[in-house]
Amino acid sequence: xxxxxxxxxxxxxxxxxxxxxxxxxxxxxxxxxxxxxxxxxxxxxxxxxxxxxxxxxxxxxxxxxxxxxxxxxxxxxxxxxxxxxxxxxxxxxxxxxxxxxxxxxxxxxxxxxxx
Amino acid sequence: xxxxxxxxxxxxxxxxxxxxxxxxxxxxxxxxxxxxxxxxxxxxxxxxxxxxxxxxxxxxxxxxxxxxxxxxxxxxxxxxxxxxxxxxxxxxxxxxxxxxxxxxxxxxxxx
Numbered sequence: 001x002x003x004x005x006x007x008x009x010x011x012x013x014x015x016x017x018x019x020x021x022x023x024x025x026x027x028x029x030x031x032x033x034x035x036x037x038x039x040x041x042x043x044x045x046x047x048x049x050x051x052x053x054x055x056x057x058x059x060x061x062x063x064x065x066x067x068x069x070x071x072x073x074x075x076x077x078x079x080x081x082x083x084x085x086x087x088x089x090x091x092x093x094x095x096x097x098x099x100x101x102x103x104x105x106x107x108x109x110x111x112x113x114x115x
Numbered sequence: 116x117x118x119x120x121x122x123x124x125x126x127x128x129x130x131x132x133x134x135x136x137x138x139x140x141x142x143x144x145x146x147x148x149x150x151x152x153x154x155x156x157x158x159x160x161x162x163x164x165x166x167x168x169x170x171x172x173x174x175x176x177x178x179x180x181x182x183x184x185x186x187x188x189x190x191x192x193x194x195x196x197x198x199x200x201x202x203x204x205x206x207x208x209x210x211x212x213x214x215x216x217x218x219x220x221x222x223x224x225x226x
Contacts (some may be wrong), residue, residue, distance in 0.1 A: 034214075043119075043205055045216040087156055088214075102148055102160035102171050103215060110156075 001025045006090045013080055014114050019092035021075040021109045023064075023090035028108075031092040033057075033066050034075040034103065038087045046071070085113045119218040120143050121206050127224045128196055131166045138206030145190040146170070147217070149181060152203040161204075164189050193223075197203045201225045 006023045013019060025033065032051045036044040048057030050066035050073065057064050061088060062077045090106040119140045128134055135177045140147060147169065148171075149161040162181040163171035189206060204217040 002157070036217075043219045044158075046208075046214055047215060060194075089158065102150075102163050102210070103158075105158040106155045108158075 002031065002104045004090060004092055004104055004106035006088075006109055007112035008107070010112050011088075011109055012114065015037055016079045017113075019075070019077040019080045019084075019111070020107050021088055021090075023073045023075065023106060025071050025073065025090075025092050027071075027092055027104075032056055033052070033064070034091045034093075035062070035075050036087065036091060036105075037071070038108070040086070044089065058072040069089045080111075080113050082113045082115050085111055087111070117219075119206055119208055119216050119217040121204075121221050122170075123221060124219065125222050125224075127226065130196055132196050133192070133194045134196060134223070135193070136204055136206075136223070138189045138218055140187055140192070140208045140216075142208055142210065142216060144208040144210045145186060146209045146215075147183065148207040149189065149191050149208070150207060151215075152201070156184055157187060158205070162189075162191075166206060183214075187199070196223075196225045198225050209222040 034049045035047040037047045043092045048059040050057040053068035055066045064075045087108045089108045091103040093101040122137045130158045146165045148163045152158045155171045161175050167183045183189045203220045203222050205220045207215045209215045
């Protein structure tokens with residue numbers, strides 16, 4: 001079946017440091033890939049997405065590239081801020097195409113940014 | 116205007132009780148979901164409804180029953196609550212562009 005593996009946290013960085021959160025997946029077909037962010041006490045917000053190989057999703061300074069050859073979708077940001085502290089989830093759609101698909105999530109990575 | 120809303124936000128109840136969580140969306144999406152997030156933050160899909168029809172029903176105890184009175188609502192009813200049901204439950208919707216929009220969550224605590 002489909003699965004998503006992401007690095008365990010917590011990840012603690014200083015403000016303005018470079019961020020990488022690794023994510024790899026196992027899936028049949030051609031899934032869409034997502035990064036969601038969850039701030040304390042809130043629901044999940046879509047951060048970025050990529051729907052086919054070599055697509056790059058980007059938002060709020062975060063980027064991730066869909067790499068089919070390495071089945072990866074690593075999240076990066078050049079300079080993190082304290083406000084980026086949150087839990088980040090990598091996810092894939094369960095089948096290729098179709099809005100009825102549920103998401104398969106990784107276990108989440110807790111990111112802590114220190115001033 | 117909140118796109119996906121859930122009520123209640125917090126729910127504390129005793130073992131054996133029956134409770135419901137309500138979800139409403141105003142995005143006009145055809146598909147709605149329920150996810151469960153456990154104490155370790157792991158998220159797992161429970162149900163999916165497309166246009167009031169059940170599409171996905173993961174290995175969820177039959178004490179959990181989703182009900183969709185119309186396309187904008189997907190409620191979750193839980194019978195005979197157990198300690199292990201304590202979690203945060205999220206409602207979500209999806210349109211045709213693969214993106215899912217989540218509600219704020221309902222934190223259920225069973226004592």
